[in-house]
Amino acid sequence: MVQDVVVSVLLIGGALMSLAAGVGLVRFPDLLSRMHAATKPQVLGLLLFLLALAVENGSWLLVPILVLCWVFQLLTSPVSAHMVGRAGYRTRHLRRDLLTLDELDDVVTRAAAAPGHEQERPGSPAGDAEAGAPGDAATTGEDTGTGGPGAGSPRRGAPGGATTRGESGRSS
Amino acid sequence: MNAVIYVVGGILALAAGLALYRAVLGPSILDRVLALDVVLAVIGAALVLNMVVNRHLDNLILLVTISLIGFIGSVTVARFVTDRK
């Protein structure tokens, strides 16, 4: 009886973590905030479900493989999250207007300004990024507001635009 | 116990539905990969639920495999996206 209650609580908790991920995926504004929501069922949700299985089964022989299953998840999910997050940051799939602080961008602009760009137009990368940001933010904001499926296209266009701008800067 | 199983199944179905909604909506391929990762996690949860209900342990290896497949899938897509730029 007690066992049933414990198993039920664990199962419902795990399912709620999955639901939290679903809600987060739909409601959060950009890719990187959605990634935080997606980590939950993979770590805590899985833990609760595996605990439920262990309690229900009640056999010690099961514990090693359950631990193995969780440890695999612990080792792999941060790596894939890091890869996806890094790809998202580099291809500018995030909304800068939602960031209150971006210390990585400072470093990137400084590094971009350092090697060859500054002879021609000092501070041009920062200026271009600033000029591009409001329009970009406006279109994406509008698209996410209506939930339009085309929200990707202006953002996907952004890196291409950035590279052509960079190349033209180099050639001039 | 029976009611609990239906509730848990319902919540999982709702979560999978929300994640699929995000996968359909996009906007970028990374969002879709992320959403499908969550769907995979929900499938894993459903496999455990199945084991708890039917009192067997046949899905354990599937569970380990699923976590590895999700890892390989999202890493591949992330690399592809970064390189194409």
Place this chain on the structure above:
Amino acid sequence: MSRQRIPLITELPLVIWLVLVWGALWQDFGVGNLVFGAIIAYGVVNFFYLPPVELTGRFNVFWLVPFIGRFLVQLVTASVQVFWLGLTRGPELRNAVVAVELRSSSDFLVTATGHALSLIPGSLVLEVDRSTSTLYLHCLNVLTDEDAQDIREEVRATEAWLIRIMGTRTDLDALLAEERA
């Protein structure tokens, strides 16, 4: 195929881990199964060559157990917080990318810290600068500079725990000296 031989002692943790995986997958920890698993693990380690992971030569189990407890508490509270943010705040969320400089320069420890942070919802490692061992974290719901400062202290506290568990001797001495000061 020329490569330098790695002494068995640096491969030993990997072999032990593989044997444990083997036993767990068979759900059989009998001696015969483990010996067979050890033979296979040794073969795998030599055949599928990987660059050796440089461990730090220290491991303290007495700090590991409270660390796991702290990790689980953080995991649960952060998960509930993110759920709550998703329900109440939703689209009006404000985030930040925070740079945190770590004490240790060991790759292994930086990786471990990044892993522990990424697993907790609410912080995600975007980029790592190996030369200065700086982590760039994306954090949810950061509104002011004080929030960012809190995150930095939190991250450095996590790193301090990991140094106590498995940091190098020099890192540990530096940490203890810093705490005494």
